[in-house]
Structures are given as structure tokens and as C-alpha cells.
Amino acid sequence: MNKNTKDILIYSAIGLGVSATVLFLFRKRIKQGIDAVKKIYYDLSNEYYIKELHPAIKNDVRTLYNWIVQNTDWQPISTSGYRSFEKQAALHEQNSSNAVAGSSKHNYGFAIDMNLQNTKTGGYLKKSSSKAAWNKSGVPAKAKEMGFRWGGDFTSYHDPVHFEKSPYTSSQLLALHNSGKVDRNGYVII
Helix, strand or coil: CCHHHHHHHHHHHHHHHHHHHHHHHHHHHHHHHHHHHHHHHHHHHHHHHHCCCCHHHHHHHHHHHHHHHHHCCEEEEEEECCCCHHHHHHHHHHCCCCCCCCCCHHHHCCEEEEEEEECCCCCEECCCCCHHHHHHHCHHHHHHHCCCEEHHHCCCCCCCCEEECCCCCHHHHHHHHHCCCECCCCCECC
């Protein structure tokens, strides 16, 4: 092995050692940076869904999400909010357990679906997670305290990601919708 090759190997080893040391020393700051980027992403993603909800519940959903972030080890991740009748019909066609168009609170902007990600372990609570696991998070209890109805309590369909809040039943909302009692943005007037 000639001197140049040895020098390259030595400097490469030193460079790798320095890089490893820097990563080791700054791993906490790197993780904080990644966590900050994730939070921005989740906030923007959640707001995307919240902004489409009925004006009557937007702030309640934001309040619930803020409570989750500030008082638990969970991060809410919205997966669905307002759904058109067409989207609801397609979901029902895919799975007959899903509500028919017009009978879901999503169709009127009175429901949001969310997963939860644990900020310490990275684990998730999602639709397939047990009712007990969701209850352990404390989120359903807080949501119910705030007047939300939780899909984990549905007797005919396990839907723990679903949180809804409406002064009317889906049948009443459909009747209001069909009678033209909607504002210029398409929201049912309550």
C-alpha cells in the first residue's frame, strides 16, 4: 500500500470518527429538529381537515387537539373531516359497514377522524386499536367532557378514530340539507 492510499484511509477514518462524534453530541438537537418539523407537518395537516368542518365545531376540534398535545403524550393526526355525499357513497360501496351518503355526520362537517401517535414511543392508536387502548390515552374522556360523541362507544360499529359533535341527528341534518337550509358555503344552518 502506498503512502497516498494510507493517508486516504487514515483521513477517512478520522472523518468518520469526527462525523460520528458530531452526530453523537448533537443527536438531541437533531431529534428536536425532526420533532419540530413533524409538529409543523401535523399542525398543517390537521388544519387542512379542520378548516373544512362546520363553523360550529371548528374551534372545539382545535381546543381538543391543543388539549391532547399539551396534556398527553399523544399527537393527533387527522385522517378525515368533511366528506361529500359522493365520497361517502364510495366509502359505503367499499365497505357496507360505512354509513350511506347523507347519514354520516362527516357529510355535514360535524365529524373528524383522527389517529394518535405517541410522542415518546412512536406507537399509534388507529381504527384497529382496542377501545381499552384508546380509553387509556385519556382522549375519549376529554372529548366526551367537551360534548363530542366518540365512535369507540358505537354499539354496531367499532370506530374509535371518529369524534362528532352536532346538535342534530343525521336524519335531521339530511332533512335540513334537503329543504335547502344551507348557507352560501353549503353548511347546514343550525
